[in-house]
């Protein structure tokens with residue numbers, strides 16, 4: 001009998017997981033709490049566009065329709081594209097909509113036995129003979145609860161949705177002290193465009209954060225309000241947010257997304273020769289960073305606005321923190337419609353927000369916290385067992401321990417897709433799902449738990465070295481070819497996908513390098 005695979009979430013990752021498990025003859029059932037596929041693309045801030053060029057954010061076997069010509073399509077085009085993918089591959093019939101997974105529980109050997117395993121699941125096999133997962137789901141329409149027993153679970157709950165990151169404040173200094181409204185960017189995104197515009201119109205707005213949600217919302221404030229009601233952006237860290245992907249006219253992909261650029265960084269598991277080369281090439285790596293930084297500084301006039309970051313561009317791209325600055329954002333700053341305020345720490349008072357160390361608050365009517373999401377907690381909370389929650393969380397001073405960014409070595413019959421970030425999350429989720437489908441199909445086996453943990457530690461060292469305090473984002477963006485190489489080798493594919501030495505070394509890698517027709521080559 002075909003194995004049952006339970007998939008939590010029908011965003012891009014869940015759809016890919018569904019498609020690739022189906023392709024190997026498994027029976028997937030996808031649980032989705034919303035009424036539609038698409039995850040984050042079902043509800044975004046009105047002006048949201050793709051940040052990744054469309055050519056890099058596409059399914060390897062399903063091109064964008066010819067009607068979409070923009071390099072950075074708007075949210076509706078992205079949403080339609082994702083829906084069309086689900087329809088084209090007939091995935092909808094496998095999805096249970098309005099069905100929230102309240103928790104999952106492993107029904108198998110006791111914790112003590114699991115702790116003694118040296119191989120994943122005890123045998124190294126993806127499907128255990130002794131255990132199954134119990135998936136407890138709530139039907140959000142009938143409010144009934146159901147239990148499904150499945151052989152394998154793929155958790156695709158997303159990193160940037162559902163559970164907002166709300167800063168913590170001392171007693172009486174949080175939102176409760178403020179006379180106005182405080183919402184998270186997620187709530188703002190949930191409003192339709194008209195309601196959102198109405199919400200901020202004529203209001204003194206403070207936006208907290210300096211990444212993509214914050215930039216987009218601040219820009220929307222300038223559409224609704226004039227200089228008499230400027231939007232103040234409270235930022236903790238200045239970032240190398242980019243105006244475009246063409247520093248001094250050179251495509252960024254040629255500088256950071258090819259094999260050559262990866263030779264300049266120390267890689268997890270590199271040998272002596274590659275390590276030596278990365279050391280020798282360090283000055284070049286530094287020059288690349290300075291080259292890009294000088295372009296951004298010039299185009300966005302960062303020195304004038306006092307927003308020159310103190311870290312390098314390499315650090316930024318290695319942390320997947322490259323946000324595209326909305327067009328004319330800094331023009332609005334110069335017009336006085338957006339005010340940028342450095343605020344390492346702040347608290348609320350009756351009439352506004354007080355930056356630590358200052359005595360006069362910035363007065364406001366509305367505060368929008370564009371402070372990101374608690375992806376780790378959302379993922380951990382899906383497990384009913386504290387032991388599995390602890391395995392998933394790992395150690396407090398290391399990033400979430402996922403082998404190949406998919407498998408927690410101690411948690412049997414389960415994989416995670418879409419947690420660790422890259423510069424194109426669709427492309428990365430797709431190759432992971434193909435890798436996972438091959439693993440489930442028995443094409444290859446995982447090494448011992450010890451070996452997997454060693455590998456996880458090496459990646460953790462890489463993350464700490466290049467992403468610094470952002471290591472928990474688990475960004476593989478600046479090393480995605482090296483990462484993909486490992487998945488390819490596991491699956492028995494040739495990792496070198498380009499034609500010719502120079503193309504292999506200098507051409508940026510993207511989803512079309514891994515099209516199924518050439519997959520086995």
Ligand SMILES: Cc1cc2nc3c(=O)[nH]c(=O)nc-3n(C[C@H](O)[C@H](O)[C@H](O)COP(=O)(O)OP(=O)(O)OC[C@H]3O[C@@H](n4cnc5c(N)ncnc54)[C@H](O)[C@@H]3O)c2cc1C
Pocket residue numbers: 008009010011012013014031032033034037038039040041044045048049050051052057099100101102156157158159160161162417418419422423424425426429
């Ligand atoms: C506004 C926005 C724009 C972005 N733009 C880009 C971009 O340009 N380029 C890029 O590479 N990345 C971008 N990202 C990152 C984005 O998260 C990924 O590209 C991708 O869409 C994530 O897909 P996912 O399926 O992993 O997660 P999600 O899209 O978050 O999907 C998770 C799904 O799981 C469901 N779910 C969660 N918990 C449960 C549960 N307990 N039970 C049932 N269902 C559940 C949710 O309802 C959701 O449908 C963007 C993110 C946001 C928020």
Ligand SMILES: NC(=O)c1ccc[n+]([C@@H]2O[C@H](COP(=O)([O-])OP(=O)(O)OC[C@H]3O[C@@H](n4cnc5c(N)ncnc54)[C@H](OP(=O)(O)O)[C@@H]3O)[C@@H](O)[C@H]2O)c1
Pocket residue numbers: 048049050051052160165166167168185208209210211212213214216235236237322323370371372373
């Ligand atoms: N395609 C698009 O147009 C689009 C639109 C929106 C979002 N996205 C994507 O969605 C993901 C989430 O983006 P996001 O902007 O919502 O979140 P994010 O990238 O996690 O950024 C959170 C921001 O909030 C700040 N912050 C967090 N905690 C804070 C605190 N306690 N006090 C002050 N500031 C705090 C962070 O500052 P520090 O840097 O100092 O930590 C950062 O500037 C990203 O991958 C992003 O690229 C894409």
